Amino acid sequence: MTARTGPSRRQRFTRDRFLVFAALPGITLLVLFHYVPLLGNVIAFKDYQPYLGILESPWVGLTNFDVVFGGDPAFLNALTNTLVITLLQVIVVFPVPIALALLLDSLISERLKRVVQSVLYLPHFLSWVIVVAIFQQMLGDSGLLNGFLRENDFTTVNVIGSPELFKALITSQVLWKDAGWATILFLAALSRIDTTLYEASAMDGASRARQLWHVTLPGLRGIIVLLLILRLGDALTVGFEQIILQQAAVGADASEVLDTYVYNNGILAGSWGVSAAVGLVKGLVGVALVLSANKLAHRFGEQGVYQR
Amino acid sequence: MSALEGPSAFGKAVKAVVLTLCCAVVVVPFAGIVSTSLATREDVTNAGGFVLIPRSISFDAYNAILSGGVVTRATLVSLFVTAVGTLLSLTATTLLAYGLSRRGTLLHRPFLLVVLMPLLFTPGIIPSYLMVKSLGLLDSYWSLILPVLVNVFNVIVLRAFFMELPGEIIDSARVDGAGDGLILWRIVLPMSKAVLAVIALFYAVAYWNSFFSALLYLNDTAKWPLQLVLRTYVVNQSQLGVDQLGSGADLPPAEAVQMAILVLSIIPVLLVYPFVQRHFTKGVLIGAVKG
Numbered sequence: 001m002t003a004r005t006g007p008s009r010r011q012r013f014t015r016d017r018f019l020v021f022a023a024l025p026g027i028t029l030l031v032l033f034h035y036v037p038l039l040g041n042v043i044a045f046k047d048y049q050p051y052l053g054i055l056e057s058p059w060v061g062l063t064n065f066d067v068v069f070g071g072d073p074a075f076l077n078a079l080t081n082t083l084v085i086t087l088l089q090v091i092v093v094f095p096v097p098i099a100l101a102l103l104l105d106s107l108i109s110e111r112l113k114r115v116v117q118s119v120l121y122l123p124h125f126l127s128w129v130i131v132v133a134i135f136q137q138m139l140g141d142s143g144l145l146n147g148f149l150r151e152n153d154f155t156t157v158n159v160i161g162s163p164e165l166f167k168a169l170i171t172s173q174v175l176w177k178d179a180g181w182a183t184i185l186f187l188a189a190l191s192r193i194d195t196t197l198y199e200a201s202a203m204d205g206a207s208r209a210r211q212l213w214h215v216t217l218p219g220l221r222g223i224i225v226l227l228l229i230l231r232l233g234d235a236l237t238v239g240f241e242q243i244i245l246q247q248a249a250v251g252a253d254a255s256e257v258l259d260t261y262v263y264n265n266g267i268l269a270g271s272w273g274v275s276a277a278v279g280l281v282k283g284l285v286g287v288a289l290v291l292s293a294n295k296l297a298h299r300f301g302e303q304g305v306y307q308r
Numbered sequence: 309m310s311a312l313e314g315p316s317a318f319g320k321a322v323k324a325v326v327l328t329l330c331c332a333v334v335v336v337p338f339a340g341i342v343s344t345s346l347a348t349r350e351d352v353t354n355a356g357g358f359v360l361i362p363r364s365i366s367f368d369a370y371n372a373i374l375s376g377g378v379v380t381r382a383t384l385v386s387l388f389v390t391a392v393g394t395l396l397s398l399t400a401t402t403l404l405a406y407g408l409s410r411r412g413t414l415l416h417r418p419f420l421l422v423v424l425m426p427l428l429f430t431p432g433i434i435p436s437y438l439m440v441k442s443l444g445l446l447d448s449y450w451s452l453i454l455p456v457l458v459n460v461f462n463v464i465v466l467r468a469f470f471m472e473l474p475g476e477i478i479d480s481a482r483v484d485g486a487g488d489g490l491i492l493w494r495i496v497l498p499m500s501k502a503v504l505a506v507i508a509l510f511y512a513v514a515y516w517n518s519f520f521s522a523l524l525y526l527n528d529t530a531k532w533p534l535q536l537v538l539r540t541y542v543v544n545q546s547q548l549g550v551d552q553l554g555s556g557a558d559l560p561p562a563e564a565v566q567m568a569i570l571v572l573s574i575i576p577v578l579l580v581y582p583f584v585q586r587h588f589t590k591g592v593l594i595g596a597v598k599g
Binding site: 013020022040103127142147 | 323337413422432434520
């Protein structure tokens with residue numbers, strides 16, 4: 001840090017006291033509900049006893065991490081489910097907004113474009129409880145689909161509450177809720193592509209498909225990489241509210257993910273230390289994934305989340 | 309063939325079909341839910357549960373849930389938390405974003421540390437729960453508000469907006485002797501009405517929809533907000549009996565009652581949606597680009 005000419009820290013504080021006091025409530029809340037709980041993760045190394053409190057509970061070293069590194073079956077099940085769901089979301093959910101954005105972008109009528117967008121963005125603003133309730137009404141036992149099947153003498157399908165279909169169900173719920181919303185960023189990126197590139201490629205005789213490949217997709221590459229990196233950081237975080245709402249119907253084998261594992265074992269069953277350990281490992285892996293993905297993106301010449 | 313010519317007739321048809329299907333997937337469920345909430349017992353029986361087109365319309369289900377029972381109370385709780393929470397969130401977020409936004413001031417540089425750190429490292433469920441517990445907030449409505457009062461993403465969006473405001477106006481106000489508080493109140497806020505409205509609505513939707521914090525922090529079922537009532541009586545299909553409904557009159561069909569609760573929880577979102585929808589694209593993009 002070079003020497004600063006100008007007002008001293010004290011003078012700067014006097015000058016900027018309004019700004020400092022204005023920011024104080026917000027900073028206090030962030031300290032209370034983000035920074036202090038980060039420190040609260042020490043209970044991962046303790047045998048936390050609610051009546052003793054965090055400070056008084058005895059240290060137990062790395063014992064709580066045994067479930068993680070010792071390969072406890074319930075933990076491994078949660079981990080596997082989490083990774084399968086993440087994979088499904090990257091393969092199935094991720095490309096849909098790109099396709100939707102391309103489709104919407106190709107519409108010539110501005111009015112039509114706005115109407116379709118308004119309809120498709122809407123589910124994003126509904127809570128998971130509402131979305132799950134809506135899916136039950138559509139696909140549940142007495143829902144629209146089975147009502148129709150029954151009326152036409154087909155066999156009914158048990159979509160809600162069937163462990164085999166659970167991952168497909170939650171994937172389609174994510175798609176329904178947020179695919180429209182996720183198109184916003186891609187639409188914005190599409191609108192920034194230089195139209196002269198299309199004209200030039202058309203002059204060179206490029207077909208629409210080749211234009212898509214050589215102009216549109218390269219134009220979207222930056223944002224696609226960015227979103228994939230962010231998604232990777234959340235690789236171990238999948239639909240907590242969504243899953244906790246539907247877990248009772250399908251059982252833990254099919255539906256337990258790391259977050260529900262932490263909630264069920266820690267807050268409901270009272271093994272605080274073990275759950276905190278799992279949560280801590282999950283958080284650290286997430287950060288490590290973002291940082292390394294970002295590094296990788298730089299190596300490929302992309303901007304990534306932050307520069308260098 | 310070039311992109312500058314219109315698409316082929318076949319392309320147009322495929323496009324129309326795909327878009328219509330996409331929209332139908334969103335619209336049809338809503339239509340069905342509203343229809344069922346308005347259906348009579350006869351309709352429900354004929355349809356085997358879920359009514360797409362009601363033959364006659366009855367508001368009995370709404371009368372039943374809004375006449376003072378569990379659902380009425382939960383609705384009032386949700387409205388209260390949403391109103392108080394949004395007001396406090398907007399105030400704290402604006403002050404924090406402004407405090408961090410002015411170039412060359414004491415707080416301009418610590419921004420990254422203060423606001424972006426929580427974005428990268430989230431504390432986890434257990435430590436957050438223990439914090440709320442140790443502050444004595446369990447079973448208090450404050451537990452639904454205080455932990456989420458400042459949304460880091462909204463601070464980033466608002467700060468980016470404040471920094472884009474023309475500096476000359478602020479400088480000239482300074483020269484005229486206005487302090488930072490007066491500048492915020494008389495100059496910055498009036499210029500930021502649209503973005504403040506969007507952020508207020510984002511907060512309002514989040515408070516209205518919040519489900520997990522209530523599940524986590526409120527053990528007392530009498531204090532439950534609408535989303536938890538919705539989970540109990542619609543998702544988990546617990547029966548709403550005379551005890552839970554306000555009136556002792558003839559019970560409307562259970563399906564209609566359930567769907568009426570669902571509609572009740574969607575209506576506020578639908579009311580603010582057209583307004584947010586007009587502005588949010590810009591807001592989201594500022595956040596995404598500047599963040």
